[in-house]
Amino acid sequence: MSELLACFEGLRAEPDHHPWPRFRVDRERWLALRQGLARDRFALLAEFGEPQEVHAILFDGESLALVVASLACPTGRFPSLAVDHLPAVRFERTLRDLVGLEPEGLFDLRPWLDHGKWPLSRPLASNPGAPEVAFDYAFLPVEGEGLHQIPVGPIHAGIIEPGHFRFTASGETVVRLEERLGWVHKGIEKRLVGLDLESACRIVGRVSGDSTVAFAWAFARAAEAIAGVVPPARAVWLRALMLELERIANHFGDIGAICNDAAFTLIHAHCGILRERVLRAAHEVFGHRLMMDRVVPGGVAVDLDPGGIARLHRLVDELAPAFDKVVSAYDNTPSLLDRTAETGRVSPSLVRRFAAGGHVGRAAGRPFDSRAHLATEPYDDLGFRPVVREAGDVDARVWIRIEEVRESLRLVREILAKLPAGPVRVELPVRAGCGLGVAEAFRGEVLVWLRLDEAGRVRRCYPRDPSWLQWPLLEAAIEGNIVADFPLCNKSFNCSYSGHDL
Amino acid sequence: MRRLYFHSLLSRAVTEPAPTPDERALAELGASLRARARARLGRSLAIREVDAGSCNGCELEIHALNNAFYDLERFGIRFVASPRHADVLLVTGPVTRNMAFALKRAFDCTPDPKWVVAAGDCACGRGLFAPSYALEGEDGAVARVLPVDLHIPGCPPTPVDLLRGLLALLEAADGRIPHAACPTC
Numbered sequence: 248m249s250e251l252l253a254c255f256e257g258l259r260a261e262p263d264h265h266p267w268p269r270f271r272v273d274r275e276r277w278l279a280l281r282q283g284l285a286r287d288r289f290a291l292l293a294e295f296g297e298p299q300e301v302h303a304i305l306f307d308g309e310s311l312a313l314v315v316a317s318l319a320c321p322t323g324r325f326p327s328l329a330v331d332h333l334p335a336v337r338f339e340r341t342l343r344d345l346v347g348l349e350p351e352g353l354f355d356l357r358p359w360l361d362h363g364k365w366p367l368s369r370p371l372a373s374n375p376g377a378p379e380v381a382f383d384y385a386f387l388p389v390e391g392e393g394l395h396q397i398p399v400g401p402i403h404a405g406i407i408e409p410g411h412f413r414f415t416a417s418g419e420t421v422v423r424l425e426e427r428l429g430w431v432h433k434g435i436e437k438r439l440v441g442l443d444l445e446s447a448c449r450i451v452g453r454v455s456g457d458s459t460v461a462f463a464w465a466f467a468r469a470a471e472a473i474a475g476v477v478p479p480a481r482a483v484w485l486r487a488l489m490l491e492l493e494r495i496a497n498h499f500g501d502i503g504a505i506c507n508d509a510a511f512t513l514i515h516a517h518c519g520i521l522r523e524r525v526l527r528a529a530h531e532v533f534g535h536r537l538m539m540d541r542v543v544p545g546g547v548a549v550d551l552d553p554g555g556i557a558r559l560h561r562l563v564d565e566l567a568p569a570f571d572k573v574v575s576a577y578d579n580t581p582s583l584l585d586r587t588a589e590t591g592r593v594s595p596s597l598v599r600r601f602a603a604g605g606h607v608g609r610a611a612g613r614p615f616d617s618r619a620h621l622a623t624e625p626y627d628d629l630g631f632r633p634v635v636r637e638a639g640d641v642d643a644r645v646w647i648r649i650e651e652v653r654e655s656l657r658l659v660r661e662i663l664a665k666l667p668a669g670p671v672r673v674e675l676p677v678r679a680g681c682g683l684g685v686a687e688a689f690r691g692e693v694l695v696w697l698r699l700d701e702a703g704r705v706r707r708c709y710p711r712d713p714s715w716l717q718w719p720l721l722e723a724a725i726e727g728n729i730v731a732d733f734p735l736c737n738k739s740f741n742c743s744y745s746g747h748d749l
Numbered sequence: 750m751r752r753l754y755f756h757s758l759l760s761r762a763v764t765e766p767a768p769t770p771d772e773r774a775l776a777e778l779g780a781s782l783r784a785r786a787r788a789r790l791g792r793s794l795a796i797r798e799v800d801a802g803s804c805n806g807c808e809l810e811i812h813a814l815n816n817a818f819y820d821l822e823r824f825g826i827r828f829v830a831s832p833r834h835a836d837v838l839l840v841t842g843p844v845t846r847n848m849a850f851a852l853k854r855a856f857d858c859t860p861d862p863k864w865v866v867a868a869g870d871c872a873c874g875r876g877l878f879a880p881s882y883a884l885e886g887e888d889g890a891v892a893r894v895l896p897v898d899l900h901i902p903g904c905p906p907t908p909v910d911l912l913r914g915l916l917a918l919l920e921a922a923d924g925r926i927p928h929a930a931c932p933t934c
């Protein structure tokens with residue numbers, strides 16, 4: 248038995264939680280889980296809360312066991328996991344900000360998403376409090392001779408999302424980067440409470456606009472698991488088709504942007520054209536360039552006709568050779584590789600400890616890809632194999648994307664060729680319960696945890712973007728690099744601000 | 750490598766003909782410019798994009814304006830890094846309470862004459878995230894924080910929607926609002 252499952256021995260899984268088990272644990276078992284995390288026996292994918300209960304989503308990469316552990320906190324307190332497991336720090340700071348649960352022993356009590364600007368505090372608590380008084384955010388102290396600080400943001404130069412970066416540098420070299428996020432906090436979790444499934448799905452599909460298909464699919468999976476309904480095969484395949492198109496478009500954008508930040512604009516220009524071709528085809532075939540609101544609970548909102556299939560075949564035939572030229576330009580430009588190779592390295596052990604997914608994890612030896620390991624439908628019928636590299640630098644993250652584009656192009660062809668016939672949507676019966684949904688966005692696995700009430704409305708919905716576990720590693724990646732390489736490192740991660748700030 | 754250079758040199762440009770300026774936008778701009786002196790900007794506009802809370806969907810489409818199909822720069826419209834160099838603030842997203850202060854500062858740093866464009870349903874105050882405690886005025890409309898000259902709806906607005914709105918702005922800024930659209934003439 249996996250060490251993770253052993254922590255729950257003798258417990259009965261909650262009957263209303265699907266498809267993965269949820270266990271209610273006592274403090275003793277919660278502390279045993281903390282021990283396991285401290286010893287890297289399994290990973291923490293998320294920690295979030297409801298007014299009386301804290302939940303941890305845990306994953307064992309070897310046995311592929313995925314479990315939700317819940318600890319009741321009638322007094323509003325629970326033992327901090329972050330004490331022994333740093334990846335939990337931001338989750339627990341957020342738990343304090345949003346739900347008002349107190350992690351005992353947490354050493355970093357600075358508010359994270361709450362900047363002291365809301366008309367209330369603890370918006371998700373059963374009794375929200377008075378607003379947090381305005382405060383000066385205390386960045387971590389840095390001591391040493393000749394160090395200087397460079398504050399950047401929240402508004403950055405360029406068309407990107409807002410966030411604040413505090414660099415401490417010694418000459419050109421970055422000694423420490425400290426991130427401060429939360430600027431685009433929209434109150435999504437509170438907004439979702441009380442909504443019907445369809446409305447909630449549209450909003451979850453906008454947690455991070457670039458991953459709309461992935462978020463909507465993860466949400467739909469959670470809802471379908473609660474309803475006990477298997478969506479029609481054709482719908483599942485069409486979701487995968489859209490998900491791969493989303494991945495291809497985003498990877499094109501990222502590859503171009505990374506090269507652009509290394510001052511190589513030719514690749515950027517070509518990637519821009521390739522990306523635009525994908526979005527135009529998506530618009531023609533699915534009716535929306537980013538494919539928003541196309542994945543719905545119970546299936547998909549649009550079917551694909553033979554004309555659409557031909558159109559997408561043409562798209563892939565056009566993209567594949569053009570992309571090969573771009574890749575050979577990347578691979579044969581030493582001045583470009585000089586910028587990307589050995590820049591922004593993250594160690595495999597750090598990636599494992601943080602359970603960082605997507606290109607951040609797979610570029611540093613962590614093979615996890617939820618398409619192969621957790622949410623395998625329909626990928627098990629398509630012979631999908633995740634791409635892994637070891638170097639953990641910007642170059643490796645570019646290559647992960649390159650190889651994933653190629654794999655996704657192959658997947659699109661396969662899906663178009665084998666698309667099952669039949670309906671694309673079914674009604675979901677109204678049922679109360681809890682569900683967990685997973686989908687592999689272009690930047691890593693998206694999780695959506697959902698609790699529905701008797702009327703089938705959202706009582707609690709927690710969407711977790713992969714960025715949560717990648718943002719902290721960006722701080723590690725830039726250490727020892729020069730300030731001028733930060734844009735390059737940042738783009739090679741391309742974490743979502745909106746997905747993180749919620 | 751060379752293949753890509755030759756390909757770039759020899760292939761036909763993908764850039765599309767310009768769309769016509771958006772009529773509705775021209776009408777809105779006519780009204781908003783009524784009270785103000787028109788600046789002669791030499792048919793060039795510098796835009797500072799500010800994400801004040803967006804889901805990043807709007808940013809993706811604004812980015813697309815720079816790709817070879819839309820090639821915004823051929824119209825003399827370009828994105829700049831600092832509000833101090835900008836004529837236009839192009840604002841996306843519902844304005845979050847956490848971002849409102851930074852947005853106002855960016856506006857204050859932008860020299861006159863200046864225009865504010867709210868891009869996307871969220872920025873227009875009718876996005877899906879509203880109502881919420883975390884948004885300015887609960888709906889996050891840019892107009893709650895800044896004087897808005899032009900609204901470009903859409904979730905997200907397509908590059909063509911954005912382009913048509915910006916072209917209308919360019920006409921208006923240049924004092925070339927067509928008579929039909931200008932209520933003062």
Ligand code: SF4
Pocket residue numbers: 453456802803804805806807841842843868869870871872876877903904905906
């Ligand atoms: S208008 Fe739509 S795409 Fe733009 S920020 Fe709002 S939700 Fe995202």
